[in-house]
Amino acid sequence: xxxxxxxxxxxxCNACMRCVFACSLARSGVIDERQAMIKxxxxxxxxxxxxxxxxxxxxxxxxxxxxxALRVEDxxxxxxxxxxxxxxxxxxxxxxxxxxxxxxxxLVKCDLCGGDPACVRVCPTGAxxxxxxxxxxxxxxxxxxxTIYEYLEKIGGR
Amino acid sequence: MKTVIIGGGIGGIYTAYxxxxxxxxxxxxxxxxxxxxxxSKHRLAEVLSxxxxxxxxxxxxxxxxxxxGINVIHGVADKIDITEKKVLLKGGSxxxxxxxxxxxxxxxxxxxIKGVNLDNNMTFYxxxxxxxxxxxxxxxxxxxxxxxxxxxxxxxxxxxxGASVTVYELMEDILPGVIDKPLSSRLxxxxxxxxxxxxxxxxxxxxxxxxxxxxxxxSGRIDPADIVVFATGVRPNTGLIKDIGIETVRGxxxxxxxxxxxxxNIYAAGDCALSxxxxxxxxxxxxxxxxxxxxxxxxxxxxxxxxxxTRGIVPTIYENIGGAHIVRVGLxxxxxxxxxxxxxxxxxxxxxxxxxxxxxxxxxxxxEAVGFNERIRNKAWQVYYDIHTLYS
Amino acid sequence: xxxxxxxxxxxxxxxxxxxxxxxxxxxxxxxVNPYLSRITIITKPEIQASTPVYCLQCNDAMCARACPANxxxxxDKTGAWLIDYNKCIGCxxxxxxxxxxxxxxxxxxxPIKCDLCGGDPECVKVCPHGAIFYGPEYEVVRxxxxxxxxxxxxxxxxxxIEVPAGNRVKEAEEAVKTLYRIWEERKKLNI
Numbered sequence: 001x002x003x004x005x006x007x008x009x010x011x012x013c014n015a016c017m018r019c020v021f022a023c024s025l026a027r028s029g030v031i032d033e034r035q036a037m038i039k040x041x042x043x044x045x046x047x048x049x050x051x052x053x054x055x056x057x058x059x060x061x062x063x064x065x066x067x068x069a070l071r072v073e074d075x076x077x078x079x080x081x082x083x084x085x086x087x088x089x090x091x092x093x094x095x096x097x098x099x100x101x102x103x104x105x106x107l108v109k110c111d112l113c114g115g116d117p118a119c120v121r122v123c124p125t126g127a128x129x130x131x132x133x134x135x136x137x138x139x140x141x142x143x144x145x146x147t148i149y150e151y152l153e154k155i156g157g158r
Numbered sequence: 159m160k161t162v163i164i165g166g167g168i169g170g171i172y173t174a175y176x177x178x179x180x181x182x183x184x185x186x187x188x189x190x191x192x193x194x195x196x197x198s199k200h201r202l203a204e205v206l207s208x209x210x211x212x213x214x215x216x217x218x219x220x221x222x223x224x225x226x227g228i229n230v231i232h233g234v235a236d237k238i239d240i241t242e243k244k245v246l247l248k249g250g251s252x253x254x255x256x257x258x259x260x261x262x263x264x265x266x267x268x269x270x271i272k273g274v275n276l277d278n279n280m281t282f283y284x285x286x287x288x289x290x291x292x293x294x295x296x297x298x299x300x301x302x303x304x305x306x307x308x309x310x311x312x313x314x315x316x317x318x319x320g321a322s323v324t325v326y327e328l329m330e331d332i333l334p335g336v337i338d339k340p341l342s343s344r345l346x347x348x349x350x351x352x353x354x355x356x357x358x359x360x361x362x363x364x365x366x367x368x369x370x371x372x373x374x375x376x377s378g379r380i381d382p383a384d385i386v387v388f389a390t391g392v393r394p395n396t397g398l399i400k401d402i403g404i405e406t407v408r409g410x411x412x413x414x415x416x417x418x419x420x421x422x423n424i425y426a427a428g429d430c431a432l433s434x435x436x437x438x439x440x441x442x443x444x445x446x447x448x449x450x451x452x453x454x455x456x457x458x459x460x461x462x463x464x465x466x467x468t469r470g471i472v473p474t475i476y477e478n479i480g481g482a483h484i485v486r487v488g489l490x491x492x493x494x495x496x497x498x499x500x501x502x503x504x505x506x507x508x509x510x511x512x513x514x515x516x517x518x519x520x521x522x523x524x525x526e527a528v529g530f531n532e533r534i535r536n537k538a539w540q541v542y543y544d545i546h547t548l549y550s
Numbered sequence: 551x552x553x554x555x556x557x558x559x560x561x562x563x564x565x566x567x568x569x570x571x572x573x574x575x576x577x578x579x580x581x582v583n584p585y586l587s588r589i590t591i592i593t594k595p596e597i598q599a600s601t602p603v604y605c606l607q608c609n610d611a612m613c614a615r616a617c618p619a620n621x622x623x624x625x626d627k628t629g630a631w632l633i634d635y636n637k638c639i640g641c642x643x644x645x646x647x648x649x650x651x652x653x654x655x656x657x658x659x660x661p662i663k664c665d666l667c668g669g670d671p672e673c674v675k676v677c678p679h680g681a682i683f684y685g686p687e688y689e690v691v692r693x694x695x696x697x698x699x700x701x702x703x704x705x706x707x708x709x710x711i712e713v714p715a716g717n718r719v720k721e722a723e724e725a726v727k728t729l730y731r732i733w734e735e736r737k738k739l740n741i
Contacts, residue, residue, distance in 0.1 A: 003657060008646075010646075041531075041532050051534075054640075054641040056639040056640050059639060060542070064474050064542070066448040066451035066452045067172065067451050068179070075659070081218060083218070083219050085168055085198040086198050086200040087200055087446070087447040089448050089474040091485075093474055093542055094539075095536065096535060096641070097533060101478060104208060104210045105215075106214070132657065133656065133658065136645055136654075137645065137651055137653070137654035140645065141651035143651070144603055144649075144651045145594070145603070535618075537618065537620075539619055539639070540619060540620045
């Protein structure tokens, strides 16, 4: 089975925050940044990072959780709120800062909305896409090829 | 086979959970809990500062365990009779066990200084303290004694609900047990900039007042205070097992790598017991939630009969104090030195993050980082993985 | 390591036949699937260009720098950056970090990159036009230079037969015209 992943192009993101609000709405029914599982980090007006779970496999967070609260379930890393005690060991080892604290110490992390991510539906610039894993490179190399072609056309080559 | 678990904290609840998960009959498990439902101490500060309901602190797993049919006795164990294999409860009843798990947890340590018995002296340890602090109204002057993780999270939470907070620390640096000098001094600068008063290297000599607290005398200076919060560490709560012959080290229950104490079929986990360090293999006292859960799983495995020995614990600590991220994986320089190693430290510093790797013989044994913006990327996983592949 | 071994492609010789892609995927997975290839040819028929995208085995590799698990390491023997799959957590950070798009993902989201076939690249052997070179750095660079020189000479000599299939039609035509002019002038001088 193809693994679907969130493919994020940070250069296309203009920090309109729609994904953040949609995520929070889908998760809890209110628009609140702290309830969202995706976070756009802006520094000096530039989007420097979009912190969202990469659904690693084998995942560091699953590895350190002693409470059986995190597990990998058909290619997704899932957090079981009822088992979590907010020991935050998972936050300490996550290389992306993708697990965040919400109200009352509750931890939130992306669950891919069960296969139809809300953030992807609302993104106006196409910075977030939900695609099969092997399609990610297609975007990367086509942007590389584009620069080469542009150069060739500019210098009048063929 | 009956299993009796004394204590309804994280260690007790997760022993019951793992027992049920690994196929133990839920009806044969009895949990003796003084406080029910179980709650997480990690959430106290958040609930306090966000002014949320107490329900947020409860660990949701207890419903699942009750549905499965485990027995919960709301009470306090008074005595353990190891010859007849039974636990006597306060109030007279008794329970027979085949396996006993002691997870009585810890109790806050209050230093013996003058005036600690006054009103408005309190700790920040359990749900009773939280309830007391939640009643606070208006701007109060609060003195927090101890700048460890508990002290600083409490201080920043109290600051957020409008109190004027002063922190006293006996050691030269804040977070003395968690991070090392270059990080803690930068963290201190950051927290002072956020409006927290922190006095390090300051010994609190006396709590001044008649019935209520009026001030704190520290290093000769007197600061007014309305409430004093002690966050001066945790001691094991092992009064129950004093006379029954279980081996202890300075009051902490000694356990082997299967979680068993010196007496067969009696196990111990959590803040009342020692744990093993993965890197040095030594026994250390780490009153942390995930250590309790780790041993809970090991004990559950051994009770159901699949032999399992732990290789030890690598501490993984994260805390957000007033917007600063503190990450610590493995050993800190000080802790490594106290365990008999000769480590060195390598630090990288940028505007918004400072991170240090503790190295022993060219191999990393620890990683610490303090970040000051919203981005909490770090290299902790690399170090954690390296430690695990090297030492186990 | 005496000399660093590199893999290089002469873009001008590449015709976009995609044989290297197939060889790569057969070598590593035993199936013919361009998605499982570590080298990818992008063809654009409108401007008759084929651009191979492959791992350049950078000296200071962004993928290795970005990897949060320290899973990408340099292999001195073959001169390749390799992925340690025991350490890899599948976070795709290397895919985003690579400026060339040389790291791709399998359907199971496992990153794959050129490992130089352990020092014996299959793509080099299969290329029908000899566009891919592998060897010590100085030798490969020499071959690339030679390739360019050969291309110019070829166009000069074969001018009368047909329009060369090179990239440099305009420049080459100019160059060839100049050369012919000089040739004619020198003939008149009768040296």
